[in-house]
Amino acid sequence: MVKQQRLAAVEASPRGFGKHTNKQVQEVEGYFSTLVEECAVVIEEHRGHRLVYEFLNYPIAVFSLLLPLPRSSLLCSPSLASISGTSAATMENVAVFDSPGKGRGLKATKEFWAGDVIFSEASLSAVVFDSLAERVCHSCFRAQEKLQKCGQCKFAHYCDRTCQRAGWAEHKQECGAIKSCGKAPNENIRLVARILWRMDKEGSVVSDMQLTTLEELEDHISDMQEEEMQEFKVDIHNFLDYWPRNSKQHRIDDISHIFGVINCNGFTVSDQRGLQAVGVGLFPNLCLVNHNCWPNCTVILNHGKIELRSLGKIAEGEELMVSYVNYLNLSEERRRLLKTQYFFDCTCEHCKDHIKDDLKLGGREVDGVKPPAEQVKEATEYCFSRLEKMDNARLNGDYHEVVKICRDCIEKTEPVLADTHIYLLRMWSTLSEVQAYLQNFAEAADYARKMVEGYLKIYNPNNAALGMAAMRAGVNHWQAGEIEVGHSMVCKAYAILMVTHGPTHPITKDLEAMRMQTEMELRMFKQNEYVYHSMREAALKNKPMTMMNEPRSVEEGIKNLFHRRK
Ligand SMILES: [Zn+2]
Ligand SMILES: [Zn+2]
Numbered sequence: 001m002v003k004q005q006r007l008a009a010v011e012a013s014p015r016g017f018g019k020h021t022n023k024q025v026q027e028v029e030g031y032f033s034t035l036v037e038e039c040a041v042v043i044e045e046h047r048g049h050r051l052v053y054e055f056l057n058y059p060i061a062v063f064s065l066l067l068p069l070p071r072s073s074l075l076c077s078p079s080l081a082s083i084s085g086t087s088a089a090t091m092e093n094v095a096v097f098d099s100p101g102k103g104r105g106l107k108a109t110k111e112f113w114a115g116d117v118i119f120s121e122a123s124l125s126a127v128v129f130d131s132l133a134e135r136v137c138h139s140c141f142r143a144q145e146k147l148q149k150c151g152q153c154k155f156a157h158y159c160d161r162t163c164q165r166a167g168w169a170e171h172k173q174e175c176g177a178i179k180s181c182g183k184a185p186n187e188n189i190r191l192v193a194r195i196l197w198r199m200d201k202e203g204s205v206v207s208d209m210q211l212t213t214l215e216e217l218e219d220h221i222s223d224m225q226e227e228e229m230q231e232f233k234v235d236i237h238n239f240l241d242y243w244p245r246n247s248k249q250h251r252i253d254d255i256s257h258i259f260g261v262i263n264c265n266g267f268t269v270s271d272q273r274g275l276q277a278v279g280v281g282l283f284p285n286l287c288l289v290n291h292n293c294w295p296n297c298t299v300i301l302n303h304g305k306i307e308l309r310s311l312g313k314i315a316e317g318e319e320l321m322v323s324y325v326n327y328l329n330l331s332e333e334r335r336r337l338l339k340t341q342y343f344f345d346c347t348c349e350h351c352k353d354h355i356k357d358d359l360k361l362g363g364r365e366v367d368g369v370k371p372p373a374e375q376v377k378e379a380t381e382y383c384f385s386r387l388e389k390m391d392n393a394r395l396n397g398d399y400h401e402v403v404k405i406c407r408d409c410i411e412k413t414e415p416v417l418a419d420t421h422i423y424l425l426r427m428w429s430t431l432s433e434v435q436a437y438l439q440n441f442a443e444a445a446d447y448a449r450k451m452v453e454g455y456l457k458i459y460n461p462n463n464a465a466l467g468m469a470a471m472r473a474g475v476n477h478w479q480a481g482e483i484e485v486g487h488s489m490v491c492k493a494y495a496i497l498m499v500t501h502g503p504t505h506p507i508t509k510d511l512e513a514m515r516m517q518t519e520m521e522l523r524m525f526k527q528n529e530y531v532y533h534s535m536r537e538a539a540l541k542n543k544p545m546t547m548m549n550e551p552r553s554v555e556e557g558i559k560n561l562f563h564r565r566k
């Protein structure tokens, strides 16, 4: 009965929502002007977070020699585990409805509080990116050093026999098709084929949890531009070569529709920590969640499933929304991104009233006096011009040049620009990241703190990017031996990630371990500051520095909420 009602509601819906086009990413003006892709809140702002992980081994290894943690404490505590069990997430929590001006949307059928899982959903199908086909398991999506090849097609890679067996149902037909083609087609073609094989076997609604059929999702083919259309046609042509004669044959329109759907609704699948995008998948229910620049939900991939999590109190009947773009962008920029990539005009309060735009480009107020507008404009322009140089130096791996550019720019513009100015925030963020890489931890910590303080005034208090930034700042302070600030930042990050990622997410678990470690060190510091520092120094001296990998965050750029073809 319930299912029938849902289906009736689904049928009444005029459109899904569009995502992005697959044409070349245009030069984006504004905050993320020189990045390859613009950021979405959900996959977080990754610049630097991977670096934190590379460096983490260092202080943790050093200090765990001094203060070995009981093994069990590294696991999620039972009290935390029970929090995640509070909402047995099912699709009963949501209903499809007609959202005024937006087409279909999802609304809450009961009240939610911060950190509640509203629903979780496994992908209908997912594939590993072409570029990582030999480095990521095709079944569990973990990045691994040593993977085993499928003996048949030599294309699919797995951790072990268990993963291979688990992935066989999805791979079986693909395996035969790759073998007879002689090589694997690109990720889009592989994904469409997997989806079609699955639908041929199970029908277009593969579980009664699925609130929409794929036919009903928007493909935005008619919105595509010429260049994009060409690529699209090439994919379809190659698909037809790949699709086996003995599989069910489909109409070309139906095939194009699925290509269009994954093009605008394909969701980026990340590794277990969510720090590296490794593939793309389709999550049909998630496709029904509309955008708001100041959303009430966030979506996170946790143990292979996406979770829609509540960021605060949500009333029964309220529409559930996530943000497709980073809130750090000015309202005008967000609207432009949403229009070009997701084909709609954002009418949210924050865009309409340009909320916080003044903070993002503002001047520094000293004793209630703001600098003249002309001076702020000049400093803004100067800072903007330096960002490109900074990014280039970073891409070239010239980190000392990055430090020089950042320091110079900060010295000139910091006295004029507000501590929430988005260009200044980018300077601080990059400088702290690069200094951490160069092991100048004290300066890294200072600028990371400024970055977090700026973010706090801009972002929703439960924003995932804010939480990740606080984690980075916490680690930087810890590395710099500033254990008090370090511990408080780690706690702050932990509190945010408990909401945005939940207690069972691997990053939250890492933070839990860090929180206990820093707490112990803080206690030691408070008992005897001198002993703390001398032990720390002794440990640092005895621990040989290992070679660190080059930061990869730049080349990877910031990932979209929804996968965008390059
Ligand atoms: Zn695996
Ligand atoms: Zn195979």
Ligand SMILES: [Zn+2]
Residues within 6 Å of the ligand: 292, 293, 294, 334, 346, 347, 348, 349, 350, 351, 352
């Ligand atoms: Zn908006």
